[in-house]
Amino acid sequence: MTPQKRGLIPDPERARILAAMRARDNADAELRAAVVAGLLAGGSVREMAALTGMSTNTIQRWGREGGWPSAAQKAARAAVRAENDEWNARLDAATRALEHLDAEQSPPHH
Template sequence: MGVVTPQRKGVVPDALADRLRAAVAAQSEAVVELHAAIAAALLAGGSVREVERISGVPRNTVERWGRRGGWPSAEQKAQWAEEKRRRDELAEKLDAARRQLDEQGEQ
């Protein structure tokens, strides 16, 4: 757009008012898309840290927007619970092995 003749105070020329309205609408659409993209990345298995790194959006915000978008899915929750169960089982086996070694050392 070329040079615009200054208007009296308080009046925005119609062309610039239209430009402002279009920019506000585009910004709103971009925010909606950003929320959706973050949720989709998390639902696809991306980590919160990786999504934070790529998007530049703070971790807490990534988590909040992800939850609003349906993350974690029921499948992800089940997978995480299974991984936790396996880790707990392994930790218990390691503790039992340590106790056994300690008992053998005392003999």
Template sequence: MSPGKKGSVPEAQAQRIFDGLAARAEAQLTMEQAVSDALKAGGSVREVAALSGLSGTTGQKYGHARGWPPT
């Protein structure tokens, strides 16, 4: 591959970056929903944090954003 103009990203690589950003955003939403569902199903904040690798505070934030704990 020959070097292009300095500072420019070839279109194929730019598309890979955009695809990766979209996949990351989708994975983030999936993780937030999974954590929230686990909390709603009765999982403790500590257990969900241990399983997910997230802090308890982050897990609670995801849960609160999706209606946990039920009022």
């Protein structure tokens, strides 16, 4: 084999490296798409992070960049929030009514 000039990468190895870099970029794009699809399908950020070994911040960032949460997921979360707010308002009202009754029924302090 003819000696190469110092620092030059032979053509076969250069082609192999460039092909591996393209494959890495394609794999990264596929991983991002798969993570977003999993989130859009209802998977949780924590479960996705546990599965992939990636941070929850990365999962959330990729998800937001990919269109997660969907309009339907946002609407569902808003509905649950409204339901919880209504429940908490009713609970607060009942607590205040009970406190008022308790204050009325307590014997006077001397």
